[in-house]
Structures are given as structure tokens and as C-alpha cells.
Amino acid sequence: MNIVILSKGPGNYSSKRLKEVARARGHDVRIINYAKCYMTIEKSNPMIYYNGESLHDVDAVIPRIAQSLTKYGSSVVRQFEMRGVFTTASSIAIVRSRDKLRSYQLLAKYGVGVPKTVFARETSEFDEVIEMAGGAPVIIKVARGTHGNGVVLAETRKAAKAVMQAFFVESVNFLVQEYVEESAGTDIRAIVVGGRVVASIKRQSLTDDFRSNTHQGGIGSAVKLTPEEEKTAIRAAKAIGLPICGVDMMRSSKGPLVLEVNSSASIKTPELITKRDVATKIIEYIERNAKGKHKKDRVGA
Ligand SMILES: Nc1ncnc2c1ncn2[C@@H]1O[C@H](COP(=O)(O)OP(=O)(O)O)[C@@H](O)[C@H]1O
Numbered sequence: 001m002n003i004v005i006l007s008k009g010p011g012n013y014s015s016k017r018l019k020e021v022a023r024a025r026g027h028d029v030r031i032i033n034y035a036k037c038y039m040t041i042e043k044s045n046p047m048i049y050y051n052g053e054s055l056h057d058v059d060a061v062i063p064r065i066a067q068s069l070t071k072y073g074s075s076v077v078r079q080f081e082m083r084g085v086f087t088t089a090s091s092i093a094i095v096r097s098r099d100k101l102r103s104y105q106l107l108a109k110y111g112v113g114v115p116k117t118v119f120a121r122e123t124s125e126f127d128e129v130i131e132m133a134g135g136a137p138v139i140i141k142v143a144r145g146t147h148g149n150g151v152v153l154a155e156t157r158k159a160a161k162a163v164m165q166a167f168f169v170e171s172v173n174f175l176v177q178e179y180v181e182e183s184a185g186t187d188i189r190a191i192v193v194g195g196r197v198v199a200s201i202k203r204q205s206l207t208d209d210f211r212s213n214t215h216q217g218g219i220g221s222a223v224k225l226t227p228e229e230e231k232t233a234i235r236a237a238k239a240i241g242l243p244i245c246g247v248d249m250m251r252s253s254k255g256p257l258v259l260e261v262n263s264s265a266s267i268k269t270p271e272l273i274t275k276r277d278v279a280t281k282i283i284e285y286i287e288r289n290a291k292g293k294h295k296k297d298r299v300g301a
């Protein structure tokens with residue numbers, strides 16, 4: 001097959017591993033910077049170009065779109081979809097997963113546990129919002145943050161109110177969320193491929209920071225999921241419509257609570273720590289699904 005990895009970082013571990021595995025399995029594979037792709041749109045002829053060359057004979061794409069380029073990146077993926085090219089993450093699911101509110105709405109509807117979340121904009125009912133989220137301390141997140149930037153722990157009602165007011169003034173959409181204190185500083189990332197968890201790690205903040213993102217200095221270790229956690233990760237992937245993704249969860253007294261579903265989760269730490277071959281699972285998924293009829297997105301929101 002002719003496989004294209006859409007990534008801005010050719011030297012990035014995940015892209016390199018996927019390329020190496022695909023090549024070893026006999027595929028033609030390239031890493032293409034989607035930000036440098038350009039597209040023509042005219043009746044019945046959607047084309048994509050890169051460095052003066054038309055990408056017309058691609059069988060499958062693996063999108064690894066950066067948060068900061070969601071709009072352009074997902075448009076490139078959509079253009080491949082318009083050509084009938086198989087993708088491991090549909091453009092609509094990528095966009096969906098980048099919006100925390102939309103994701104929480106869908107997760108909750110599909111019966112996936114999430115931290116209780118309040119969403120508001122021009123309210124002056126700060127106290128009520130804080131109460132609804134379980135009272136201080138609360139977590140306040142911007143709707144489109146990533147890597148832990150844009151997530152605040154407001155320890156007191158006063159601090160929570162001040163943060164909300166600041167966001168209102170700047171017209172930033174945000175969520176107020178119950179603080180999962182039981183496992184603060186720790187979360188679990190499960191890598192799901194085609195309805196199965198293929199690797200799972202626990203990430204632990206090394207400082208007193210409540211955020212466990214590796215970008216914030218968190219470290220990973222292997223973890224065995226409970227059957228309930230495994231079911232939750234699989235269901236979360238389905239709720240967002242991403243057959244290949246990284247599901248972040250926290251262990252709480254109420255069971256697993258999903259924080260987010262990542263469409264281009266890094267496979268580096270999961271592979272290096274668990275010694276599982278995630279890249280091969282992804283390429284095998286493509287081999288099983290790219291030919292024949294492609295599954296439609298049925299999430300509905
Ligand atoms: N409700 C919460 N309670 C406790 N800790 C949280 C909560 N939400 C997020 N965190 C911590 O903050 C980190 C970042 O939050 P997340 O929603 O995943 O945002 P981002 O998209 O920036 O990674 C999580 O990995 C977790 O460690």
C-alpha cells in the first residue's frame with residue numbers, strides 16, 4: 001500500500017516508528033508535512049499537492065495533526081477523504097476531539113464517566129457554577145488547551161471566581177470541573193487501536209503539580225488496567241469516533257473518569273515503557289481496514 005504519515009515532525013519518534021514498521025511490512029511510506037500541502041477544489045476533482053507533486057495514488061493516511069494546526073491539518077485530511085482515501089482518524093473526529101466541551105458532551109452521552117463539568121459564558125452566577133462543580137477546589141480549563149497548558153487548579157472559591165472573571169473578560173470559553181483529588185498528579189493513558197487497548201501507562205507528576213502531562217515534567221510507568229478501565233477507554237474511543245487514539249483517565253472513587261481523547265497521541269512513552277509494539281498494531285489496523293468499504297462516522301455530534 002501507499003501510506004502517507006501527515007506530520008510536521010519527520011524526526012518525531014511516533015512518525016519514525018510508524019514509517020519504519022510500514023516499510024518493513026512492504027509498504028511505500030512517506031512522512032509529509034501537511035502544513036506544506038496545498039489543495040485544489042473544483043467539481044468532482046479534489047486534488048492535494050506537495051512540493052509540486054500531486055498526491056493522487058495514496059491508499060491510506062495517518063494524520064498526526066498538531067493542536068495549533070487543527071483547522072488546516074483537518075482540512076488536508078478531509079481532502080484525502082474526499083478522494084476516498086482511508087484515514088486512521090477522520091477529519092471530523094480530529095476536530096471533535098480538540099474541543100473539550102464537545103468531547104465531554106459526547107462521552108457523557110455514551111455513558112463514559114467524566115469529571116462533573118460546568119460550561120458557561122456570560123454568567124454572573126460564579127458561586128453557583130463553583131457549587132455545581134462540587135465546590136472549591138475546582139479545575140478550570142480553557143476549551144482548547146493541550147499539554148496541560150490552560151488547566152488551572154483554583155484552590156479557593158475566591159481564586160476560582162477570579163480565574164473565571166479573567167477568562168470572561170478575554171472571551172475565552174472554559175469549563176469548570178470537579179477536582180479529582182483522590183489521584184491528583186496521576187493519570188492513565190490507554191492507547192486504543194481498533195477497539196482494543198494495546199498499551200497503557202500511568203503518568204505521575206514529579207513535582208507537587210496536579211498535572212501529570214509529560215510536557216509538564218510527568219513521568220510514565222507501566223500500569224495494568226482494570227476491566228472497567230479497559231471498557232471505559234474502548235467506549236471513549238467509540239464515543240469520539242477515533243479507532244486509534246490515546247484515552248486519558250483518572251482513577252477516582254466513582255471509577256475511571258475520562259479527561260480527554262487524543263487523536264494523535266504519542267506512542268513513544270507507551271512503547272518504550274511497556275515494550276508493546278504499538279506501531280505494528282496501527283499498521284496492521286490499516287492493512288485490515290483500508291481496502292474495502294470505509295466505516296462511516298456515526299457519532300452524530
Ligand atoms: N478534573 C481534574 N481533577 C484533577 N486533575 C485534573 C483534572 N483535569 C485535569 N487534571 C490534570 O491536568 C492534566 C491536564 O488536563 P487535560 O484535561 O488532559 O488537559 P490537556 O489537554 O491540557 O492535557 C491531566 O493530565 C491531569 O493530570
Ligand SMILES: [Mg+2]
Pocket residue numbers: 147148213248259260
Ligand atoms: Mg491531557
